Amino acid sequence: MISFWKVLSIVLILYALIGGLLMPVPDLPILEQSIRNLYYHVPMWFSMILLLMASAWQAIRVLNGKGRLADAASSTFATVGMLYGMIGIVTGMLWAKNTWGVYWVSDPKLNSAAIGMLMYAAYFVFRGSMDEEEKRARFSAVYNLFSFPVFVVLIFVIPRLTDSLHPGNGGNPGFNQYDLDSRLRMVFYPAVIGWVLFGFWLADIGLRMKKLEIKNEE
Amino acid sequence: MKHLFLQKVSTATQADLASNGKFFVVVGVIALVFLGISGFLIYIDKRLKKLEDKA
Numbered sequence: 001m002i003s004f005w006k007v008l009s010i011v012l013i014l015y016a017l018i019g020g021l022l023m024p025v026p027d028l029p030i031l032e033q034s035i036r037n038l039y040y041h042v043p044m045w046f047s048m049i050l051l052l053m054a055s056a057w058q059a060i061r062v063l064n065g066k067g068r069l070a071d072a073a074s075s076t077f078a079t080v081g082m083l084y085g086m087i088g089i090v091t092g093m094l095w096a097k098n099t100w101g102v103y104w105v106s107d108p109k110l111n112s113a114a115i116g117m118l119m120y121a122a123y124f125v126f127r128g129s130m131d132e133e134e135k136r137a138r139f140s141a142v143y144n145l146f147s148f149p150v151f152v153v154l155i156f157v158i159p160r161l162t163d164s165l166h167p168g169n170g171g172n173p174g175f176n177q178y179d180l181d182s183r184l185r186m187v188f189y190p191a192v193i194g195w196v197l198f199g200f201w202l203a204d205i206g207l208r209m210k211k212l213e214i215k216n217e218e
Numbered sequence: 219m220k221h222l223f224l225q226k227v228s229t230a231t232q233a234d235l236a237s238n239g240k241f242f243v244v245v246g247v248i249a250l251v252f253l254g255i256s257g258f259l260i261y262i263d264k265r266l267k268k269l270e271d272k273a
Contacts, residue, residue: 002260010256017252021245201259208266215273 006201012194016043019187026181030099037095039187043195044088049152051081051199052120056148059141071137072210073203074144075127080203082120084195089113100165109166112154119147 020039028035058074092110093103104110126143130136159166 002263006260006263014249014252018245018249021248205263205266208270212269212273
């Protein structure tokens with residue numbers, strides 16, 4: 001049987017996809033109907049950061065001597081996290097083009113996100129460059145544990161210290177102006193929960209495949 | 219000028235979208251696409267379970 005939380009993720013995303021298009025939204029200047037992207041673009045980042053957190057947690061387990069399985073879990077979570085991050089960047093660019101007029105501006109939030117993604121890209125290159133498994137697990141766990149806090153600082157702290165076009169920054173914590181609206185909240189929260197669960201489902205499948213591979217090798 | 223023009227065009231409101239029932243067809247299609255993909259994911263999950271039980 002399929003676990004309850006997996007079915008729940010489908011139900012919540014389905015609700016968010018449909019509700020996100022049909023439910024009323026506040027009439028905001030410039031954004032207008034594109035505020036609906038809040039239901040699709042933002043959950044990607046929420047999910048990504050939780051997946052990367054899970055990846056870092058598994059990296060700690062690697063360093064505690066939990067071995068191959070923890071290493072497999074750590075890299076799988078990072079992979080799905082990056083998939084979400086990539087979708088987040090691309091959807092953000094499309095939204096930016098239609099809100100700010102360009103796909104990319106040299107904005108602290110955007111540049112930080114790009115740097116963060118590159119840090120994790122380096123994580124995968126780093127992993128790929130090592131053949132010895134024990135070493136790869138430990139070294140990439142250490143690198144992972146450096147990357148994660150830096151990533152958090154990059155996308156949540158630095159953009160708040162300065163001015164940013166992106167909502168929720170420039171000394172303006174949260175995305176209050178949108179979030180306070182109960183109409184948006186009714187779709188936004190289920191969307192976030194749904195996409196987070198869906199991401200963990202993808203990682204679950206990837207990890208179970210890796211476990212089978214490990215079993216087959218032994 | 220260009221931007222002024224763009225703003226004029228992009229002011230489709232909720233009422234405009236709903237006034238013509240065909241918008242809901244698109245919503246239905248999006249929902250079906252997602253359901254199809256999720257269905258495939260469930261299928262993969264189940265087959266993986268079988269492999270795990272065998273291993």
